[in-house]
Amino acid sequence: MTNYIDQNDPNEKVDELALDAEQGVGHAVHDRAAVVIDRSAHVGSSQDALVRVDDCTAGYLPGVNILEGCDLYANEGEFVGIIGPNGAGKSTLLKALFGLVRVREGVVTLRGEDITNMRADQLVQRGIGFVPQTNNVFPSLTIEENLQMGAYQAPKKFPERFEFVCSLFPALGERRKQRAGSLSGGERQMVAMGRALMMEPSVLLLDEPSAGLAPGLQDEVFMRARSINRSGVTVIMVEQNAARCLQVVDRGYVLDQGRNAYTGSGRELANDPKVIELYLGTLSKA
Numbered sequence: 411m412t413n414y415i416d417q418n419d420p421n422e423k424v425d426e427l428a429l430d431a432e433q434g435v436g437h438a439v440h441d442r443a444a445v446v447i448d449r450s451a452h453v454g455s456s457q458d459a460l461v462r463v464d465d466c467t468a469g470y471l472p473g474v475n476i477l478e479g480c481d482l483y484a485n486e487g488e489f490v491g492i493i494g495p496n497g498a499g500k501s502t503l504l505k506a507l508f509g510l511v512r513v514r515e516g517v518v519t520l521r522g523e524d525i526t527n528m529r530a531d532q533l534v535q536r537g538i539g540f541v542p543q544t545n546n547v548f549p550s551l552t553i554e555e556n557l558q559m560g561a562y563q564a565p566k567k568f569p570e571r572f573e574f575v576c577s578l579f580p581a582l583g584e585r586r587k588q589r590a591g592s593l594s595g596g597e598r599q600m601v602a603m604g605r606a607l608m609m610e611p612s613v614l615l616l617d618e619p620s621a622g623l624a625p626g627l628q629d630e631v632f633m634r635a636r637s638i639n640r641s642g643v644t645v646i647m648v649e650q651n652a653a654r655c656l657q658v659v660d661r662g663y664v665l666d667q668g669r670n671a672y673t674g675s676g677r678e679l680a681n682d683p684k685v686i687e688l689y690l691g692t693l694s695k696a
């Protein structure tokens with residue numbers, strides 16, 4: 411378990427709680443100038459990682475950084491979770507990994523190859539799959555057509571990959587002619603995951619796959635993500651259901667205000683009093 415923020419720093423303000431009255435979100439207030447980030451554990455552990463994000467700074471508007479020196483790595487076969495308050499930069503981190511937001515400083519690597527700011531289609535060819543948080547299916551197309559779109563860069567792969575995806579999500583095969591727009595939220599999420607799996611990715615990025623789903627369906631999505639991971643795919647999943655996320659992942663990161671706040675195994679984070687107080691308690695339930 412690593413608390414990235416130097417506890418000995420007398421200026422550290424991590425103990426203060428900011429309450430967003432409207433959303434009921436509690437998060438640590440970092441005095442940005444005073445925070446000292448300890449990157450040594452990341453640097454030491456990530457040398458052989460499949461995917462690495464090192465000291466990444468990224469943002470949308472000129473002069474405004476959303477990520478301010480983020481680190482993340484995933485080893486081959488790992489299931490990694492990212493949690494944190496709304497607006498922490500979780501989606502931005504996945505987008506930075508997938509070439510959808512410009513990395514201003516820092517390096518992203520896949521199997522040691524520098525992939526920083528590569529285009530998304532090139533990343534797909536290199537084995538990264540991405541399921542965005544919203545608008546992740548083509549509603550007017552059928553399930554089968556959605557999956558074909560996933561394989562448009564390698565149409566010959568379609569039959570074999572379609573079979574694989576249907577072995578993970580049998581309902582998709584049974585209802586292949588149904589339009590995605592007529593499916594429930596949970597079913598659409600399966601289509602979106604299936605589409606991203608069509609190119610046989612070695613890494614799958616999932617942005618809040620359980621958002622907006624009823625609790626029973628959320629659980630199903632977590633189990634699906636777990637079976638994708640067990641099939642050999644490295645999974646990096648951002649989740650709003652932080653407690654459940656930490657139960658299913660191997661390792662997790664807490665992101666807060668564009669920085670790493672805590673990291674450790676899912677179990678370590680789920681049992682850490684600070685993480686519970688700041689991110690898993692009643693205050694942090696958005």
Ligand SMILES: Nc1ncnc2c1ncn2[C@@H]1O[C@H](COP(=O)(O)OP(=O)(O)O)[C@@H](O)[C@H]1O
Pocket residue numbers: 470471476494495496497498499500501502503
């Ligand atoms: N396309 C965008 N243009 C400008 N600002 C954005 C854009 N997307 C997100 N942001 C801002 O970046 C910050 C982090 O957003 P995001 O990464 O979506 O957070 P999270 O996924 O943790 O909720 C927020 O302040 C948000 O307003």
Ligand SMILES: [Mg+2]
Pocket residue numbers: 500501502543618
């Ligand atoms: Mg998000």
